[in-house]
Amino acid sequence: MIGTHAKDSIERIFFAAARTRLVTDQQHACDIAPRPGVAAQGEHLVVLTISSMQFRLLLLLHFEDDERTRRYYVGDAARTLTECFMEFGNLCCGAMNQQLVEHFPDLGMSTPYALSSGCLPYLRELKPDSVQSYAITIDREVRIGATLCVCTQTPLDFVASLAAIEAHDSAGELELF
Amino acid sequence: MAGVAVVLPYLIEGTALAALAAGAAVAWRRHAQAQAQEAARVQGATHAAALAQAQARHVAQQEEAAHEHEALVAQVESLRAELAQRKLVADALEAALASERAHRDDAMHHAARIASEASRLKLMSSTFERWHEQMISLMAQNHDMHQKNQELSSIVSHVLIVSLNASIEAARAGAAGRGFSIVAGEVRALATRSQELSKSYRDSLNRNDLITAATFQDIQAGGKMIAASLASVESASNQLHTQLEAARSGAHA
Numbered sequence: 001m002i003g004t005h006a007k008d009s010i011e012r013i014f015f016a017a018a019r020t021r022l023v024t025d026q027q028h029a030c031d032i033a034p035r036p037g038v039a040a041q042g043e044h045l046v047v048l049t050i051s052s053m054q055f056r057l058l059l060l061l062h063f064e065d066d067e068r069t070r071r072y073y074v075g076d077a078a079r080t081l082t083e084c085f086m087e088f089g090n091l092c093c094g095a096m097n098q099q100l101v102e103h104f105p106d107l108g109m110s111t112p113y114a115l116s117s118g119c120l121p122y123l124r125e126l127k128p129d130s131v132q133s134y135a136i137t138i139d140r141e142v143r144i145g146a147t148l149c150v151c152t153q154t155p156l157d158f159v160a161s162l163a164a165i166e167a168h169d170s171a172g173e174l175e176l177f
Numbered sequence: 178m179a180g181v182a183v184v185l186p187y188l189i190e191g192t193a194l195a196a197l198a199a200g201a202a203v204a205w206r207r208h209a210q211a212q213a214q215e216a217a218r219v220q221g222a223t224h225a226a227a228l229a230q231a232q233a234r235h236v237a238q239q240e241e242a243a244h245e246h247e248a249l250v251a252q253v254e255s256l257r258a259e260l261a262q263r264k265l266v267a268d269a270l271e272a273a274l275a276s277e278r279a280h281r282d283d284a285m286h287h288a289a290r291i292a293s294e295a296s297r298l299k300l301m302s303s304t305f306e307r308w309h310e311q312m313i314s315l316m317a318q319n320h321d322m323h324q325k326n327q328e329l330s331s332i333v334s335h336v337l338i339v340s341l342n343a344s345i346e347a348a349r350a351g352a353a354g355r356g357f358s359i360v361a362g363e364v365r366a367l368a369t370r371s372q373e374l375s376k377s378y379r380d381s382l383n384r385n386d387l388i389t390a391a392t393f394q395d396i397q398a399g400g401k402m403i404a405a406s407l408a409s410v411e412s413a414s415n416q417l418h419t420q421l422e423a424a425r426s427g428a429h430a
Contacts, residue, residue: 047390047391047394049394049395049397049398050398051395051398051399051402052402053402056395056398058391058394106402106405107398107402108397108398108399108400108402108403108405109398109401110394110397110398111309111394111397113316113394115386115390116383116386118380119384119386121383122384122387122388125384125387125388126391
C-alpha cells in the first residue's frame with residue numbers, strides 16, 4: 001500500500017530531521033546508515049506517532065543509558081537520559097511533521113512515550129506496510145538506533161521535494177514546537 | 178352802363194374761371210377719389226394677400242402644432258411605457274435584492290452556527306485528554322506488572338538454584354536422600370516451567386505496551402488533527418461571517 005517514492009521521501013525527511021534535531025550542536029556530525037531487521041540498539045525506547053487520515057507513522061528511537069549518551073544529551077542537567085532524549089525525539093518528530101504537512105494538510109502528532117526496547121519486535125502486531133531501522137552515530141561516538149514504521153489505510157505515494165527539505169533544515173533553528 | 182360793360186367781361190371771365198376752377202376741382206376730386214379708390218383697392222388687395230398669408234401661416238402653424246402635439250402625445254406614451262418597464266425592472270430588482278438579503282442573512286446565520294459548532298466540538302480535546310490520562314494509567318499498570326513479573330522471575334531463579342542445591346545435598350545423603358532428590362527434581366522442574374511462564378508473560382507485557390502506546394498515541398495525534406481541522410473551520414466561518422456582516426453594513430450605509 002506504500003509506494004517506493006513515499007518510502008524514499010519519508011526516509012529523506014527523517015534523515016534531514018535527525019541531522020538537525022538529534023544533535024546538541026548543529027556542527028556535530030550525524031551519520032545515518034540503514035540496517036536490516038528490527039533489533040533494538042539499546043535498552044530504552046522512545047516512541048512518537050504522526051497520524052493522518054491516510055496513514056500513521058511511528059518514529060521509534062532506541063538508545064543505551066551509558067556514559068557517552070548521558071554526557072551528550074544530559075550534560076550537567078539534573079534529569080534522566082530518557083527525559084532529555086524524549087525532548088530531542090519530540091523535536092525530530094516535529095520537524096518530520098512540518099515536512100509531511102506540506103503533502104498532507106491534516107496531520108497530528110503525539111507526545112513522546114518511553115517504553116522498553118523489548119517492545120520493538122512487536123511492531124508487526126500493528127500490521128505495518130513498511131518498517132526500516134537505522135544506525136545513527138552522532139559526533140562520532142554516540143550510537144543510537146531509529147526505526148520508522150508506516151501503517152497505511154489507503155495507497156500512499158508522494159514525492160518530497162529535496163529543495164524544500166533542505167530549505168526547511170536551514171530554517172529549522174528558529175522554529176518552535 | 179359802361180361800367181357794367183367794363184365789369185361784365187371781368188365777371189364772365191371770373192365766372193368762367195370759377196367754373197373752370199370748379200371743374201378742375203371736380204376733376205381733381207374725381208381723380209383724387211379714383212386714386213383713393215385705387216389706393217384703397219391696392220391696400221385691400223394687399224390686406225387680402227396678407228390675410229391669406231396669415232391664414233396660411235396660421236393653418237401651417239396649426240398643422241405644425243398638431244404634429245407637435247401628436248409627437249408629444251406619442252413621446253408621453255413612450256415615456257409612460259418606458260416608466261412602466263423600468264418600474265417592472267425596479268420591482269424585479271427590489272425583489273431580487275430582498276431575496277439576496279434573505280440569503281445573506283441565512284448565510285450569516287449558517288456561518289455563525291458553523292463557527293459555534295466548530296468551537297463547541299473543540300471541547301472534544303478534553304475527551305482525548307481523558308483517553309490519554311487513561312493510557313498513562315494503563316501503562317503505569319503495565320509497568321507495575323513488569324516489575325512484579327521481574328520479581329517473580331527473580332524468585333523463580335532463586336528457587337531453581339535452591340532446588341539444584343537440594344539435589345546436590347540429596348545426592349550426598351545417598352540412599353537416605355533418594356526421596357528428597359525426587360522432590361528437589363520436581364521443584365526444579367516447576368521452577369523451570371515458572372521461569373518460562375514468566376518470560377512468556379514479560380513478552381506479553383511488552384507486546385501489550387507497544388500496542389497500547391501506539392493505539393493511544395494514534396488517538397492523541399488524531400485528536401490533535403481533528404482539533405486543528407476544527408480550528409480551521411471555525412476561523413473560515415468567522416471570516417465568512419465578518420465579510421457578510423461588512424457587506425450588510427455597507428448595503429445599509
